[in-house]
Amino acid sequence: MDGYSADEMMTVAAARELRDGEVCFVGIGLPSTAANLARGRHAPGVVLIYESGTIGSKPTRLPLSIGDGDLAETADAVVPVPEIFNYWLQGGRIDVGFLGAAQIDRQGNLNSTVIGSYDEPKVRLPGAGGAPEIAALTKRVITIIRQSERTFVDELDFKTSLGADDQVVITDLGVLRRVEGELVMTALHPGVTAEQAREATGWDLEVAAGVETTEAPTEDELAALRELKSA
Amino acid sequence: MAEVTSLKDAIAALVHDGDSVALEGFTHLIPFAAGHEIVRQGRRELELIRMTPDLIYDQMIGMGCARKLVFSYAGNPGVGSLHRVRDAIEKGWPAPLEIEEHTHAGMANRYAAGAARLPFAVLKGYTGTDLVPHTRVEPIECPFTGEVVNAVPALRPDVAIVHAQQADRKGNVQLWGILGIQKEAVLAADRALVTVEEIVDELEPRPGAIVLPSWAVSAVAEAPHGASPSYAHGYYDRDNDFYKAWDGISRDRDTFLSWAERWTATAPTR
Numbered sequence: 001m002d003g004y005s006a007d008e009m010m011t012v013a014a015a016r017e018l019r020d021g022e023v024c025f026v027g028i029g030l031p032s033t034a035a036n037l038a039r040g041r042h043a044p045g046v047v048l049i050y051e052s053g054t055i056g057s058k059p060t061r062l063p064l065s066i067g068d069g070d071l072a073e074t075a076d077a078v079v080p081v082p083e084i085f086n087y088w089l090q091g092g093r094i095d096v097g098f099l100g101a102a103q104i105d106r107q108g109n110l111n112s113t114v115i116g117s118y119d120e121p122k123v124r125l126p127g128a129g130g131a132p133e134i135a136a137l138t139k140r141v142i143t144i145i146r147q148s149e150r151t152f153v154d155e156l157d158f159k160t161s162l163g164a165d166d167q168v169v170i171t172d173l174g175v176l177r178r179v180e181g182e183l184v185m186t187a188l189h190p191g192v193t194a195e196q197a198r199e200a201t202g203w204d205l206e207v208a209a210g211v212e213t214t215e216a217p218t219e220d221e222l223a224a225l226r227e228l229k230s231a
Numbered sequence: 232m233a234e235v236t237s238l239k240d241a242i243a244a245l246v247h248d249g250d251s252v253a254l255e256g257f258t259h260l261i262p263f264a265a266g267h268e269i270v271r272q273g274r275r276e277l278e279l280i281r282m283t284p285d286l287i288y289d290q291m292i293g294m295g296c297a298r299k300l301v302f303s304y305a306g307n308p309g310v311g312s313l314h315r316v317r318d319a320i321e322k323g324w325p326a327p328l329e330i331e332e333h334t335h336a337g338m339a340n341r342y343a344a345g346a347a348r349l350p351f352a353v354l355k356g357y358t359g360t361d362l363v364p365h366t367r368v369e370p371i372e373c374p375f376t377g378e379v380v381n382a383v384p385a386l387r388p389d390v391a392i393v394h395a396q397q398a399d400r401k402g403n404v405q406l407w408g409i410l411g412i413q414k415e416a417v418l419a420a421d422r423a424l425v426t427v428e429e430i431v432d433e434l435e436p437r438p439g440a441i442v443l444p445s446w447a448v449s450a451v452a453e454a455p456h457g458a459s460p461s462y463a464h465g466y467y468d469r470d471n472d473f474y475k476a477w478d479g480i481s482r483d484r485d486t487f488l489s490w491a492e493r494w495t496a497t498a499p500t501r
Contacts, residue, residue, distance in 0.1 A: 028308050028309050029309060051335055052257050052258055052259070052409045052411065053257070053409060053410060053411070054409065063309075064308065064309035064310070064469070064471045064474065064475075065258050065308035065309050065469070065471075065474070066258060066308055067257050067258020067259050067308075067409050067411075068258070068469055068471075069259070069408065069409075069462055069464055069468055069469060071409075072259070072408050072409045072464065078408070078409055078410065078439065079410070080410045080411065080412065080414065080415075081257055081282070081335065081339045081410075081411055081412045082339040082340060082342070082343045082412070082415060085335060085336035085339055085340075085354075086336070086339075086340070086354070089336070090336070090354065090355055090356070113332075113361070113362075118361075118365055121320065121321055122321075123317075123321075124305075124312075124316075124317045124320045124321055125306075125312075126304050126305050126306025126312070126313075127302065127303060127304050127305055127306075127332050128303055128304065128332065128333070128334040128335070128360075128362060129283075129303060129304035129306075129334070129335050130304075130334065130335040130336065131334075132334045132336075132356055132357065132360050132362065133334055133335070133336040133354075133355070133356040136355065136356055136358070137355065137356065158361045159359070159360050159361040160360060160361070160362070161360065162359050162360065
């Protein structure tokens with residue numbers, strides 16, 4: 001690829017999924033980067049909620065954790081943790097959940113708990129955090145995850161969070177959407193072939209008949225992303 | 232009434248071997264000074280409870296304080312793994328670590344039920360996940376509508392420890408910024424210690440702050456900079472560089488031990 005990395009393509013494509021005015025529960029890392037890129041460009045009215053209880057955060061630089069001071073200082077409101085999960089998330093007031101994971105399966109279920117067996121783990125991952133409830137209780141889920149045979153698996157080592165009816169998965173190779181309970185590759189990033197996507201998937205991946213090509217990141221998008229990351 | 236005392240005396244009086252102990256603070260106001268004092272006093276066999284174990288439990292577990300960890304997210308946010316927690320779970324070093332894990336929503340509701348002296352809390356979530364066979368959660372039917380929700384047991388720690396910005400000389404406490412789960416943890420526990428950035432003559436009321444009256448707290452101890460490398464809103468920022476550096480310090484057992492010796496064992500007692 002010329003002029004941009006696969007990760008930059010992935011982050012820009014994920015940011016484009018977020019619509020202006022939506023209320024979005026954001027995970028840390030790639031989801032937070034993409035959500036703030038969207039907020040700085042086409043979705044200035046997006047409401048970002050972090051699980052530390054900050055509602056409407058407008059961070060001036062990317063937070064390292066979900067509770068950096070900037071998130072509270074720029075928020076419309078700061079509420080205690082039981083309230084953010086019970087009244088706001090479980091109360092059905094959040095449109096979009098924006099999540100990462102270590103593994104995903106064909107139904108869009110996510111693993112962020114363990115690689116290997118639970119009792120004798122090969123790699124112990126951080127665990128659930130807010131993800132299971134965010135996946136189950138928002139109206140739409142955006143998942144961002146790099147696509148490889150290690151991450152796109154036929155069987156998860158642990159089902160931490162369930163796939164959602166309305167779910168889009170953005171990878172470094174393309175875009176998948178859940179159709180009738182199963183992920184279908186609906187777009188490939190520029191220069192990526194269907195064969196490459198299939199090879200990077202641990203199950204028999206369905207590629208949509210009219211699979212689209214993602215629009216490459218514009219100069220503006222790239223500049224905004226790089227500025228955000230260097231701030 | 233809270234006794235206003237030194238951190239050393241407060242830990243000696245309130246935290247005993249084998250206790251269940253919750254050091255709370257959600258990214259903000261993590262009571263590092265108190266955790267280090269627990270290490271320094273050589274407490275063992277603790278059941279450590281915390282939504283996000285963070286660096287503080289990575290340090291305490293690496294130093295052999297714990298037999299069990301109750302948690303919902305054991306990572307170094309934005310950086311990666313908690314290597315000492317992983318080493319204990321994966322390899323049993325320095326001692327085997329029993330774990331009980333939940334979701335954030337589950338842990339938050341467990342504390343709230345404990346504070347209200349209810350036996351359990353109910354919530355949606357958990358259903359269909361592999362957490363169900365691996366943790367303490369049970370479906371329960373609403374007696375009014377028949378809707379099935381999930382029950383999680385209340386948390387009732389022996390001791391809760393939180394850090395706040397200020398207390399007055401009577402031991403009334405005020406904290407503000409990200410509020411986390413501190414109020415629930417304090418009220419769920421049998422005993423509670425609050426460390427503070429400073430003791431002031433009079434607390435100035437702040438909108439949105441949590442006030443813990445002196446009579447709801449066992450002890451208050453002054454510990455300036457006691458939340459570092461996390462942060463205290465209005466006092467100092469999160470030391471993100473240290474959170475990143477921790478990945479290298481904690482990855483290797485010997486590097487970790489030499490760090491711990493310098494910083495927790497020989498650091499001056501407050």
